[in-house]
Structures are given as C-alpha cells and as structure tokens.
Amino acid sequence: MTTNNGRFSGWGRHFHRPIFFSLVTLTTLGAMSLLSAAIQDDGVTPLELALLILYAILMLWITASFWTAALGFARILRRMGRRAPAGDIVQDHPEEANESFKTALVMPVYNEDPQRVFAGLKAMVQSLAETGHPEGFEIFVLSDTRDPETWIQEEIQWRQWALELDQPARLFYRNRVENTARKSGNLADFCRQWGGRYRYMIVLDADSIMTGETLLEMVRRMESDRRVALIQVPPVPVNRSSLFARMLQFAGSLYGNMFVAGLAYWQQDTANFWGHNAIIRVRPFAEHCGLPQLPGHEPFGGEILSHDFVEAALLARSGWKVRLADDLGGSYEEIPPTLIDYAKRDRRWCQGNLQHSRLVLARGFKSLSRIHFAMGVMSYLASPLWLLFLIATGIEAYFRSLKVPVYFFGDNVLPVWPESYAVEMATVLWVTLALLFLPKLLSLILLAVDPVQARRFGGLPRAALSVLIESFFSVLLAPVLMLFQSKFVAAILLRTSVGWPAQERGDHQTGLAEAVGAHGVHTLIAVATGVATYTYVPAFFWWFTPVLAGLALSIPVSMITSRTSIGRLARRAGLFLTPEESEEPRVLSLLDENLAAPQTPPFAASSDRDVWSQSVADPWTYALHAALLPDEMPSRRRRHALEGLIFKLQDEGQGSLSQQEKRTLISHRDGLYELHTLLWAGKEPPVFDLVQRQEERMAEAPTS
Template sequence: MDALNQSPAPRRTDGRRFLPPESPLSMVPCRLDRTATPGRAPTGSTRVSTFRRLFIFLGTILLMLAGGYGMHDVVKVGGVTVLEAVLLGLFLVLLAWVAFSFMSALAGFFVLLMRRTPGLPVDPAGPLPAVTARTAMLMPTYNEDPHHLMARLRAMYESVEATGSGEKFDWFLLSDTTDPDIWICEEKTFIRLRHAVDADRLYYRHRPDNTARKSGNIADWVRRFGAAYDHMIVLDADSLMEGDMIVRLVHAMETHPAAALIQTQPVIVNARTLFSSLQQFSGRVYGPLIAAGNAWWHGGDSNYWGHNAIIRVRAFAEAAGLPELSGRKPFGGHILSHDFVEAALMRRSGWAIYMAPTLRGSFEEVPPSVLDFAARDRRWCQGNLQHLAVLPARGLHWVSRLHLLTGIGSYLSAPLWLLFLVLGLLISLQAHFIRPEYFPKGFSLFPTWPQQDPVLAARVFAATMGLLILPKLLAYIVLISDRDERAQFAGSPRVLAGILCETILAALIAPSMMIFQTKSVVESLIGRDAGWQVQRRNDGQLARGEIYRKLAGPTLCGLVLSLSAYAASLPLLLWMSPVVLGLLLSIPLGMITSSRLESPGLFATAETNRPPGVVLRANELAASAPAATAGALDQLSHDRELLSDHMSSLSLARPRRFAPVNVALATARAKIEECENFEDAAAWLDRSELRAVLSHPALLKRLLEMPRSSQE
C-alpha cells in the first residue's frame, strides 16, 4: 500500500459532515518542455515484442502502397493533374487511417480466435481475490439528475459490499454542479442515500470553482484526500461497474506494481432509442475485437479513456499534473481531453498503462440521438485538436504520441473525406465541361485520348470498402465461435441479420456525422469554444423544430452534391449515392433513430437479453423517482437536517485581502438588502447570484431568516 506508507497525518476539517479528514497530497502541473525525472516508477517489463508492432505497421504500409498504386492507375489519364495529385495524396492519407484500424482488428481476430489474453493478464472468472489496498471510487458530476446519479452510486456500492471487501473502498461524489437547485437536490438525495445504506464511507464534495472541468475536479480531490488512498477508480456520471470486477481491478494493481493505470472496456447498456441501440450493438459486437487488437500490440503503452479505469494515486499525483497551455483556443487554456495526456505523462515517467479488455463488468451509457451524439462529439473534437499543442512535449513515448495523433486524426479525417469527395466531383465536372487537350505542348506523333478504367476504379473502391466491412465479419466469426457468447446473443443468424442492418444504417448516418465533425473542426480552429453543456440522458425524443434546424445543413450539402454529380454524369451520381442518400435522408433518419424502441429486436446484445445485476439494481432504484423537487431555497427552508449539513459543508475560510471581487455575491447582497421579505429576495436573485448566496454561510442565513410575506 504505497500511498499509505507515505501519507502524512490526516488533518480534520471544521465539522464537515459530508467529507472525511483531509490527507493532502502534492500534485503540481508538469512541464511539457522538460523531460520527466527518471526512476520514479518501479521497474517492470512494459515491452511488447517487435513482431507485434511490425505486423501492425508493415501491414498498414503494404495496404496503403497497394491501394495507392491502384488509385494512381485510376487517375493517370494523360498525366496526373494538380487536382488529381491532391486527390491521390488525400486518398493515401485516408487509406492509411483505414488500413491501420484494419490491422489492429485483424490482430484482435487472431488473438480472440486462439483464446489468448490480450493486455494485462487478469483472471476474469477465478475465485475472487482478497485485497488489502485502500481504494477511492470517484464519481464526478456536472448538473446531472441527482436521483439517477444516486441510483447508480448505490447499485455499485451494494455490489462491492456483496464481495466482502467493502471496507477497503470509500465513495466520493465530486460535484461541479452550477445549477443551484440541482446542487441542493444532490445534497438532499445524498443524505437520503446515506440513511438508506447506513454507511459512513459515502462522501460528497461540491466544488464552487469549476476550474479545468473534470480534470480539475479529480486533481482537487487528489490534493485534498489523495494521500489516504492507494488507488482511485474514476467513473463518469453514467458509469456502472460490478463489484466483482472492481475487486479484481484492485488486485491487478496490487500484483503489478509498475502499472499506473488499468483501463477496462466499458459496454454500453440501457439503450432505449434506435440510435443508442445501434451504438450498443456495434460496441458490443465489434468492440472486443478492436480492444483485443489494440491491447495486443500496445502492451504497457496503452491509453486512458477518462472513466471506468483504476489509477495508482501516487503515480497520478507525481506525473499527471496538467499544465495550462499558452495561447488562444483551441490550443490554449486548460486541457479538455485530459485522459490521453494524463496517460502519456504517466508513461513518460516510467509507469505502465494497461488495458484489460477480457475483464467483464464495466458499463456506460451513450447519447440517445444523432444530435446529442454530435453535441458531445463537438466537445471532444476541441479537446482532441488541442493535443496538437501537446504533441511536441519532450520525453513522451512514441506510442503515446501515436495515441494523441490517433485522437486528432479521428476528427481531421472527416473534413479530409469531405474534401476528397469534393475534389473527385470537381475533377469529374472539369472532364465534363472543359474540352480535353488532345495535342499537348511539345512534339507528339499521336493525340492523347482521355481514357477511364471504370473496372479498376470499382476494384479500388471495393477494396477500400472491404477494409471497413471485413472487421465486422471477423467480429461475427469470433462471436459465433464462442458457444456462451452465441447463446447470450440468441443465436448466430440473428446476430448476422443485426450486423447487416447496422451496417446499412451506420452507412446512412455516417455522411451527416462527417458534416457535423467538419463543422466542429472548423469552429475549433477559429477559436469558438464548445462550452460545457449538460449531456441529455433521457430517451432522446427531440422536437421536430430542433431536428429540422440542425439537420438542414447536411440535407443542403446532400442536395448540392447530388445536383453537381448529376450535372457531370448519371454514373457519377450512382457512385456517390451512398453519401448523397445519407445526407438527403438526414432529417427523417434523425427522427426515426431518436424514437424510442419497445424492444431492441435485431440489435439485442448479451446485456439486454440477460441484464447484469448492477444494471438491474440501478434501473430499479432509478425507476422509483421521487416527486418533483422544489427550488434550492425552499428545500433548505423546510429541511433542517439538509440546512445543517449544507452549512457545515461550506468553507469557513476568510477571503484573501485584495482578492478579485465576487460580482455575483456583491449584487446578491445588494438585492437582499433592498428587499423586505424572503419571497421578494428569492424571486429577484438570478442563478449565479443564488449560487453565490448558497456558498456564503452568513448571507444564506440572513436570507433564510428574512420575514415571509405570508406572515405580514
């Protein structure tokens, strides 16, 4: 228990009922322009055989060269023009991206087919081991539904308690909530949860300053409480993990002292719309193949996805302090997509980063509609493009740099695909409307006749599509080769029908996502901040006006592309029909895919046919929703226990002299002084002012003690 051996004596806070005694741990921002101090991590083998990485990269290069050679034969019509040269260059870049993913999937196919264990060797089914380390379960939240949040927290708590190792775990709900009504409701539901489970290892912390968002939230916890714990398991607000898996993760960290982080593979659950069911099905069927392939050649140089992972607290505090980047957004400011960077920094300090894709029991949810997915994707796009400023950091492992490049490329590929389509269209329009030059400059005995080879073009197109579709078939073969998996999915014919339907629907949705991602890249590059919106987690029923407004752009793009292609030739329009059709149908697809499903049908997975216990328990608790909650001030006025606990949770520290003026607090104080009763003051305060009042014990007490108009 390395953290406990170095812990200072706990320092108690002043009567705070929501939190344990503080055990501070130093965590300072690292320097990207300096190499990390060597020798901090325990020695351990993180090497991967050279053969594995040669297999991936040589295979990628060979596929890229073969495809590039074929594409060159297609475009060399009387010499390669400038547009055709650019088109060929784009094709090589995009084909390299596709080929790289294909090679990882191919590796995963052989690993799973031979029943090998990729990544960190963790026994997923043996007797449950005993653990001795202290672990903190951290669930950050930002304006989420408190009732559903506590349902997930309680379900996981009960699952861990059932393993018999519950005393080794403390649970922290780390709130960055800015909505004052949700903040007080969080406290109320947390108090109710504590009473329900009769446990004193459940803690709640509200952070009034949301600096650096989730990464700042976790770093704040490390600095205040980290020294008391060996490990922390970081969750998302929609995360669920089974107690059995949690205990096995802790045991894996205990038996691998060189590991700083072990990332699980979350499985999507609770899909209720067609769109989320598509994501749940594809992630469950294809995800294991991709994860196994990546874990096979990543070894101890793997990556972090920001949630459902266990982290060694000491390694995180020493190596993963994030600096604030200089410059304007998207490259400056706080690092948004923190997970990739934190993994790279810990790897730079000598720690190993592993994946455990065969360990089952890790779950998450997914946005319920295309528009919700695109909104979340916009935030991720800005964060991943910001990694361009992190790439030059000194001392990073080359695989860590590749992870950063992969994240960047996942968004830059969208505008590159769009540019590839537009260039191909322009070349066709040029050939159709501009008369070819039969006798080019210089001596030529015979004229140069324009030639086209549609058969060769079809072969190149079919080969490229094959690299995209073949991994799905390989995943199907792996699934049906496992008797238990095949039975849990209700038979191989049903899975195959689901794969075919998912492939068609995904192909129709992909063009709209290409337009959304291209827009996100452009907005990020011009410095438009994505903000920090609350993710919608309901059934995804969208207003028709919102669908029309937000999907009008993709529809218009489809109309322009179809008319331009038809102007060139009907065969070109037929070639572009998969892209054009998806864009033209974006509005009806948005309506259909956001609709609620009574049953998953062909997209049923093992988890929908036989829901895991922790998922069933969380859904059961969430279904017992309480009556609508009153506003923050009304809740505090009518619940003395809530008011007492809220007051004791607030910081009593006096503000620093010459500190910046809190404008919201100043205006709130002025408004309260102008009012004669509680109702008038409460109605006059806006959300930011009410939040400032709720954070100030004296002013809150003064407001609650004001006379009520009903008493006059």
Template sequence: MVTRRRGFLACVLALTLVTTQSFVQVLAANGLSALHVALIVVFVPLAAWLAQSFCTLTAGALLIAWHRVRGRRAGPPDAAARAAGLDPALPRVALVMPVYNEDTARVFAGVAAMRDDLARLGVSERFDVFVLSDTTDPDLWLAEIEAWSRERGRAPGLPRLYYRRRLDNARRKTGNIAEFVERWGGGYGAMVTLDADSILEAVTIWHLTRRLDADPRVALIQAPPKLVRGRTAFARLLQFAGDVYGPLGAAGTAFWAGGEGNYWGHNAIIRLGAFARCCGLPTLPGRAPLGGEILSHDFVEAALLRRAGWRVEMAWDLAGSCEEAPPTLTDFMVRDRRWCQGNLQHGRILFARRLHWVSRLHLMTGIMGYLTSPLWLVFLLLAGLQAWTLTVAEPVYFQGGTPWPTWPISREDEAAVLLAAMMGLLFLPKLWGLGLALADRRGCRLRGGRARLVAGVVVETVLSALIAPVMMIRHTRFVVAILTGSPVGWTAQRRRAGRVTLRDALRANVDVMVIGVGASVAVLMHAPSLGWWLLPVLAGLVGSPLLTVMLDNGGDDGLRRWGLLTIPEERRPPPVVRMVDAHEAVLADTLAVPAVERFSAVLTDPALNARHCALVGETGGISGLAPDAVARAEALAMQLAPALLRPEERRALLEAPDSMARVHAALWARRTADPAAAATG
C-alpha cells in the same frame, strides 16, 4: 511486444503502399494532372487510416479468438483471494465520480448500485466512494445533497460515501479531479475514475484493483466501457455496434500498445502517487480553442505517465465495465464537438519532449479521428470534379504532331479491384466481429439468435452508412470552426431523449439536407456516372431529417419490437444494472419535490440549514459570485420570500454559509413570532 509492433506497422505500411500504388496506376493511365496529384495527396492519409483501423481490428479478433481457445476468463474471486486483497496493509481505493449538472437520481442510483455490488462481493471495506460536484444549478445542488444524505445512511456494511461540491469550477473536470488528488489523495493508493453514467460491476473493480496491486510498475489500467441501457434507436445502434465490434478495437489496441496503452477518461484505475507526480496538466499557450485549458485530458495524462516510466495497460479481457450512450444523434454531436476541440489541441502536444512514440501514435489517432472527415469531403469533391472533367473534356487522339493515334487507356477493372479492396478494409472487420459473436453460443442466444444477430449487423451497417455522411459534414464544420478560432461551450450532457417532430428534425438538419440536395443535383447534371457510387452519401444527407426522426425519438422503436440490435445486457442485465434501475425509480420518486420547496426547507429547517452550512464550510474555497449578488439575495430572502428568488440568486445565497445562517435566523424568528405568516412566506 517488439515483434507485435513490427508486424502491425508492417501490415499498415504494406496495405497503405499497395492501395496507394493501385490508386496512382488508375489515375496515371493517361497521364497525371494537377487534379490527380491533389487526389493522391488526400488519398494517402485516408488509406493509412483505413489500414491501421483494419489491422487493429483484425489483430483484436485474432487475440480474442486465441483467448477463447485457451479458455481464459476472469471470474469472481474466492474467499482466499478476497482475504488476500483485503489485507489491511494494502492501500485503500477511492471510486471518484465527477458530476456537472447531471440527473441526480441517475447519478446516485449508479453510486448506490455499485456500493451494493461491492458489499455483495464482500469487499466493501477496501473502497470509498466520492461524488465530486461541479454543479452550477442550485436546485440540482440541493437535490444532490438530499440524495447523498439518503444514500449515506441507507444500509450498514456499504463502502463509505462522501460528497463535495466546489465553489469554484476552475478547469472543469480536470480541476475537479486535481482538487480531490490534492486534498484527499494521500489517504488512498489508487482511484477508480467514473463518469456520471458509469456502471462498474464489483468483480471488475476488484480485478482492476488486484492487477494494480500485483504490478508496481503499472500506473493505470483502462477497462473498455460497454454501452448499456439505451432507450432510443440511435442509442441501441451504438450499443449493438459496441457489443459486436467494440471488443476488437480494445483487444487490437492492447495487442500493439502493450504497456504504452491509453486512457479514456473513466472506468479505469489509476495509481494516485504516480498520477499526482506526473499528471499536472499545463495550460497551452495562446487563446482557445487550440490554446488554454486542455479539454481531452485523458490521452495526455496517459502519455505523461508513460513518459515518467510507468506502464499504462488496457484490460481488454475484463467485462462488467459499462456506461450509457448519448440518446440522440444531436446529443452525440454536442459531445463530439467538445471532443473534437480537445483532440485537435493534441496537435500542440504531439511533439512534446520525451513522449514515447506509441503515446504520440495514440495522440495522432485521436486527431485523425476528426481530420478524416474533412479529408473524405475534399476527396469526394475532387473525385466529382475529376468525373466532371472526364465528361466535358474532348479526347485528343493525335498528340505532338504524330500521324498515329494515342488511344485512351481504360483502368475500369483495376479501379473496381481497388474499390473492392478499400471496401474490404472498411467492412471485413464487421465480419470478424459477427463471426466471433456467432461462435459465442450463449451470447448469440441472448442477442435473439443467429438470424436476428445477422439481421442486426445488416441493419447496423446500413444505418451507419447513412449516418456517416451526416457526421462527415458535422465534423468538417467542427474542425473548420475550431481552426478558425471558435471555442466550444461546456454544457451538461443530456441523458434522456424527448419527442422529435419532423419540423424539429428539419430545423436541426437543414444545412446538411441543403448540401445533399445541391450535391445530388450537381451529380445528376454533370457526372451522372457517379450517381450509383455516391448513393449512400447522398441518401444520408438528403434523408437526414427522416433519419433523425427515426433514430432520436424516445420510447419504444420498431427495431426493439422486432428483436433487432439487441445486446446480451438488454435481455439479461447484470445484477448491478438491475440495481441501477431499481434505485433510480426510488430516487426519482424521493426527489420529486418542487425545487422551491426544497430551497425553502434548507432556509427554514434548522437541521437542513446547519447541514448545508457545514458542507459549504468544509469544502473551503471562495465563491466566484460577486459579494453584492450575495447581499441582494440575502435581503430578498429576508424581506420577501425564499420562493421569489431567481436561480442565480438562490445559488448566490447557497454559496454563502454566513448569509444562510442569518436568513435562517430571521425566518425562524418570524415563524416563532407569527407561525401563520411564516407558513405563507
């Protein structure tokens, strides 16, 4: 591992030095100015960022190729392997899924599919499943309880399913996981962390579990998630890029990280004893957005585990770890705004004591993932200013009173070579991914054949180039807002796209489009020679509304009809993905009951009322809502009708089991005395 890291760092350093030296030579041909120095200062971190990305992806491509040559593949366990892994002496494993105002049918469809797949593999008895709800919408809360009750008793032989909703949503997801660890973690040796859209094949869960069993030094094993089930062109674009190039990044990171790997917050198995002892997160000093609760907890938890001496590994060779992409560019940016704040908070943790230097590198990589956007914007502005000064400045041939002229030196050839080198660092890894995909005959066939695969890479490259300047502007705004003290809100992630009109797209992208138009006019007027070089950037900015309409609309898209951007899981979904589709259809139909009717039923039906009160009582905790709000909701439900309560009043009543019992008794007495009146109420 030491040799690997030395080689990797030497590669990054060499590429950074060579490109920087070439850039300085181009700028210094006729002397360095203050503007040139500013360009160099901005160029160095960008060159280092491109170099590390290129080296990581190239190392990943070589590792995958070597893995294929040796024919290593993790397949399903045989009977003897299953029996060994089901030894009663081995600790049990919990699958833990925190949810927050999610689509209930989709959440429990994923849970049902994974339970079915574990039963099909014959390993159910070692696993339990927990749905940990932080949902604040009372109607979704009741739907979750109904879905849990249905799924819990659906069939024998499945892993046991537990549901808990917190009354206090303190510390969001990290607080949710922490409460699980404190209250139930002692009964399990490990937990598999899931997102609401996670889909893990049983074989993948099994291999993660057995790898943790085999090495007591390992505390966390991350399985790289693969995007599936995309329905918009944007989601399918992300899917395709993740399918062709994503494995290179995971394998490359594993190549140089080794036992100092990283954690991405879900689709990973964690040793609970180590997590409980090491991963209590501090509250950062100061106010949000850079102080307060740590939003991007996963990188920090991996660093804390490694600091305590535990190994953190990347299971880059395991397939069957899936999740879903944000359906639209807008939803992607909403999520990125939150991630940006969380990653910038890592600057407060970067120099914490006793962290392993590789953990610091992971933290720094996450920070630079967002800081590169404002750096690229500054670099483009400085480059434009440099081009303008060359256009308006008059050449000086006689300097210092000398009688002989000093001719300007042209570095156009060197500049062209440097540009080609930088483009190579950016685009060559795409060719590595394409080459590996073409060499995989079965995968190539499932992607539509060689021609469609190559065409898909071309389409993805063009669309990504157009999206990149939009993301540059958005990320720059995020960074500036965060650094100037604007915290992010925490909203539920939207999983389905609607119809996007051109007016909607114009309204959402007006700022980006104005910047693009202004930049285009400035370039044409003052530095027309830059026009061709900046064409992808300007086209992406000016055309952002059209790009949004094309990529973000739900439903079928032309790329799908032409067979482009297809991934193998789209043509031949794994059984667990097919089961998600089937369960989601059934659950969506089952839960298609008006929210008011479900709420009224919980108040009036004795069994439902008792179940709800028991669930709230067993959860413990204290509602954060004011007591007078609960009293007012109770009085309204008794005196008027449950259907007239507003959502916040329904939540207040649902969080108070004593009030629920009193309202039920009053409504039940009214129904007994006057069935007709009770029915209308």
C-alpha cells in the same frame, strides 16, 4: 513478473507493434498504388496530387482501424481456444499486498441528475457487497455542479445514503467552490486534499457502472504489478432504448470487443486512458499528472480539455505502465440517445482532441503516446478530410467529363482508344469498402464460432440481420456526422471556443423542429449537390448517391432513430440485442431497482416559489446545506455583495436572479442564513408541504 494470463509475456510481444505498423503501412501503400495507377494516366495534376495525399492520410486511418480489428479478431479466436480465468495472477509483491489500503471510487459530476448518479453508485456498492469483499472501498462524489438546485439535491442524496451506510463513513461528498480546470481540476483537487488516504482511485463518469467483481479484479491486477499506474477497462454501452442508441450499443458490444482486443495487442504497456472506468495508482498520478496550461488562448491554448490522453502520456513518460484490460468485462456506460445528442457530445470532445495536435511533437512523450494524440486528432479531422476528398473527386470527375476523346492523332491510321481505368477505380472503391466493412463480418464469424455468445446477441441469423441494418444506417448517418464534425473542426480552427455543457443522458426523442434546425442545412446541401452533380457530372452522381441519400434523409432518419418505441420494437423482434439485454448483469438490475425505489420527491416549482427558494426555505435542506459549506468569515466586500443580491431578490423577485447569483447566495453560510430567514419572514410563509416531506424522510431513515 510471474503472471500467466492477461498480460504480455515472452519475447513474442516485441513483435506486436512491428507487425501492426507493417500491416498498416503495406496496406496503405498498396491502396495508394491502386489509386495512383488509376489517376495518373497523363501525368499528375495538382488536383490529383491533392487527391493522392488525402487518400493516403485517410487510408492510413482506415487501415489502422481495420488491422486493429483484424488482430483483435485473431486474439479473441486464440483466447477462445484456451481457458483464460483471471484468477491465476501471482502477486509480485505479496508483502505490499498484505498491507491494508483503501481504494476510492471517485465520481466527478457536473450538473448531472443526482438520482441517477447516486443510484449508479449504490448499485456498484451493492454489487461489491455481494462479492463479500466490500471492505477497503470508499465512495467519493466530487461535485463540480454549478446549478444550485442540483447541488442541493446531490446533498440530499448523499445524506440519505450516508445514513443508510452507517458508520464508519464510507461515502463522501464535496462541492468545489470554483470548478477550475473542469474534470481534471476536480480530480487534482481530490488528490491534493485526500489523495494520501488512498492507494488507488477508480475514476467513474456520471453514467458509469461497474460490477463488484470487476472492481476487485482491477485492484488485484494493480496489486500484482506495482509498475502499473493505470488500467483502463473498456466500457460497454448499455441502458438506452432509442433505435439510434440500441444500434450503437449493438455495434459497441459486437465490434467493440474486437477493436479493444486489437488495441491491447499493439498498445501493450503504453495504452491510453479513456477518462473513466479505469483504476489509477494515486501517488504517481499526483506526482506526474498535474496538467499545465498550454501557452496561448483557447481553443488550442489554455486548459487542457481532454485530459485523459495527456495523463496517460504523462504516466508513460515517467516510466509507468498504462494498460487496457481487454479481457475484463463488467464495465458499462450510457451513451447519447439521439443523433443530435451524439453530435453535441462530439462538439465538446472535438476541441479537446484537436488541442492534442500541439502535443504530438512535444518533447519527452513516448512514440505511442504521440500516436494516441494523433489518432485522437484524426478521429475528428478525418471528417473534413473525407469532405475535401469527396469535393476533390467531384471536381476531378467534372474535368474528366470535359475531355473529348481523340481517336485519331499523329500518324496513326487506326483509332487510338482512350485507356479505361474503371477496373482500377472500382478496385480502389472495393478495397476501401472492404476495409470499412470487413470488421463487421469478422465479428459475425466470431459469433459463429461461439454459439453461447451468439445466443446472447439473439442468435446468429438475427445478429447478422442486425449487422446488415446497422450497416445500412451507418451509411446513412456517416455523411451527416461528417458534416457535423467538419463544422465543428472549422469552428474551432476559426477560434470559436466551445462551452462545457452537461451531457444529455436520459432517453428523449427528436422533434420535427429540432430535427429541421439541426439537419435543414444538410438537406439543402444534398439537394444542391445532387442537382449540380446530376447536371454537370451525371456519371459521378450515381457514385455519390449514398452520401447524398444520407444527407437528404437526415431529418426523417434523425427523428426515426431517436424513437424509443422503434428501439423497443426492434428489441422485441430480437434485433440489435446485446448480451447485456439478453442476460441483464446483476449490477444493471440493481441500478434499475435503485432508480425505481421510492424517494422523497425533489421540490417541484410552484407558481410563486421556484425549487431553489423552496430548498432554502425547508429548514432541513437549509441546515444540511449550511453544514456542508465551509465556515468562513465573510469579508466586507462579500457581505456587501450578498446584501446586494438579497436586495435584488426582495425588490425584483426570484426571477431576477441568475443561476450564478442564486449559487453565490447559497455558497456562504451568512448569505444562506439571511435568505432562509427572509423567506420565512415574507408576507406569505413557504406553502409547500414541509410536514409531509419530513414524514417521508422519517419513514426512509434507518433506525440506528
């Protein structure tokens, strides 16, 4: 181990965790002592005890977050004081480094926009080419797509790009017959079939973008320490235009940096895997990260949904290092464009994270892995706990309002004034708010210290104004997300499983009907709670207004923040600017160019033929699709099933087939051939402009 930067060296690193956990514990105890002083004036009632317990759990959560940010702040400040180039890492095992090896850029996809998927990958490969060292990298699109039309479009994109890349082949594509175990099963299938070809795989999400320099640096860091099995490079959110997404992007860029630095400080070699934008050593991953089914049924049993945390824990359990590269940039992702999409994504993640509650105490995991699991659980459980805390506080306030002060009792001749705990209560509130909002202030201090970075955020005054507005909106949005997440947790605890729908990734705006459907209940809750508290506990009502306002205004706020026009207006005004917007990284420009490049348009549905049947009828897409299917002799049973589907198609028309049935028909060469012939033998031949399509393909094709 002979590195100077980018890793933890010296004995000081042994104190990182004790420092962090001591700070968290002491702050929590301090805050709890304040609250207990404020409420136990007359002994502790069961309700007060419940309040204290809830507050303790929530404070632990908040202080962990605060101290992560604060330590990250210190770490970045320290880093600013010295040059930290990534170029001085010395090889631990130069003999191994000299061996030739391959790295796979693997992108598992599931019903994603094929154009975006391939444009993103192309941008990364172009960026790699610009570094001058693209050799050794291969691209693997691991499709779990079930939608038959998207499947065919993916194949077209693969073929066109594969021809452009020329030989030897560096771009591969496969669609899994069965998408068993979702993304983790997809990656496992890759390892089982082609893992031996690669020393590393860089796992990407459908919206991931990484620069060529970062990809090279990731490989170099893995080569420099062969005990490292995984390096996670934190992705920065980019590329969205709506106000909601731009605020998230701004927060992710400005505060995220600090949080990530803090996480790296205390996680050290037992960091976590975030599911994408990470490099993984393939062999140990294959050896240790095969995921078992958890005993029992969904939602807590069955397949492990959020596989990333578990894979990191399994690697750490086996003695491998898992690192978070907080000093490495060039890693990007796209985020949901609206509040409702964000909540939908939460719905999917919630179940996977809650499932980890079963793993917290599982045998053999490292303590820090258990903390990762617990933090994952808390990231969703915190919402219902806050909700319970608010309800308990309201009830406590109501009971207190019923008490009639008694000024004269016993032998006292002078009035005995009731003790006021307003100061203690206010202190509790201010401490909590400080822990929540101080990280934002710290990030502004970092900008003040670094004028170059401040300029990238639009200058310090604009960044400060952006922080102020973002904080205002986060106050409004927090209760809405609290209710959403509480609902999700409740649904999961009531054993209602969630599906695994594809993510809505493109910019789109929330309409009134959608907003009312999603937030109508929130508004009603706000009105009912507002009336109740104003009537019965008026003093509490005013403390409660920030929460009530967020819920009452959820419909307009959700709609307004989804507007791309407002997002762009804010951008023109220099608000919520991120470094990626101020100086667009080359890889993001390449992505834009690739998306804008003319392409053979995908088939468009016409009145008599849908996209699926047009794709099957087109001789080239038919031939291409058939070439990518496995050559299997159909069993009698399958032949009958396929014939049955074809009869159904003939008798009842294209609309009678479900997506699954359409997929089944084109999943086997024999069914596909039957279908292709049938479409051409129909009363009317396919009417789409095949000739024009073919000419467009000829114009695009490389002339080798």
